[in-house]
Structure formats: structure tokens, C-alpha cells
Amino acid sequence: MKNLTRYLGLALKLLVFLLVLGFALKNSHTVTFYSYLGYVWQAPLIVMLGLAFVIGALFGLAALLPTVFRQRREIARRPLPEEAETTMQTDLLPPHHGI
Template sequence: MKNLTRYLVLAAKLLVFLLVLGFALKNSHTVIFYSYLDYVWQAPLIVMLGLTFVLGALMGVLALLPALFRLRRELARKPQVVESDTGTQTDMPVV
């Protein structure tokens, strides 16, 4: 069963790769990016879309960093609870 899952994941990755490759080949036209200070950049559409995706993912990670650091700081301040090895103390009532 583990091998079947591995092959299905590999097939899904191959399918996604082929779809992206086909998209890139169909959209190889040059597009023009106009920026501030009369900066102009020409590149294929798939390059522009890829850079936009990467920049968006990077911005998302950067937006999550303050919350991540705050949670790690809160976790470090909490006292560590040591569980006993007997395992007889539980919060569940005995029925």
C-alpha cells in the first residue's frame, strides 16, 4: 500500500509538471513590465508569473514571522510540565 501511495504522488507531481510546462510553452510571449522611474523590463509571461508567485509566497512568510516569533517567545516563557512515569494521575473521572 505504501508503494501505491508513492506512485500516486509521483504521478500527481508529473501531471502538475506537465501542466505547468504546457502552460509555459503556450504563453511564451514577451510581456512588458513598467515600473517607477521609467524602469522597463521585458520577459516571457511564465517568468513574470513565476516571479509573482515567489514574491507573493515570500511576502506571506514574512507576514507570518512576527506571529511565529511571538508564539515561540510565549512557549519559552511557559513553565515545563513534567509528567510522572506512573501515569495514574489523569483529569478524566473514573466511572
């Protein structure tokens, strides 16, 4: 079963790679990017799309950083698991009736 999932994952990765390669080959014509101050850059369309994807992913990660740092601070302020575990175990024990 483990080998089957490995082969399915490999097949899926190969399929995605072939789809992206086919997309790149079909969109290999040059496009022009006009920026501020008269800056002009020409590159294949797939390069422009790839850069847009990477820049968008980087901006998304940068937007998540404040939340990640805040959550790390909150986790650092929590008690250690050993302390929390001993208090939880004593709270969960049923009362002893001494029979």
C-alpha cells in the same frame, strides 16, 4: 500500500509538472513590465507570473513572522514537559480510600 501511495504521489507531481510546462509553452510571448523611474523589463509571461507568485509567497511568509516569533516566545515560557507531566499525573489519580 506504501508503494502505491508513493507511485500516486509521483504521478501527481508529474501531472502538475506537465500542466505547468504546457502553460509555460503556451504563454511564452514577451510582455513588458513598466516600473517607476522609467525602468522597463521585458520577459516571457510565465517568468513574470512566476516572479509574482514567488514575491507574493515571500510577502506572505514575512507577514507570518511576527506571529511565529510570538508563539515561540510563549512556548519557551511554558514549563518543561516533565514538570507538567508529573503534576498532571498526581492530579489525575483517584483518591485512595485505604480498604
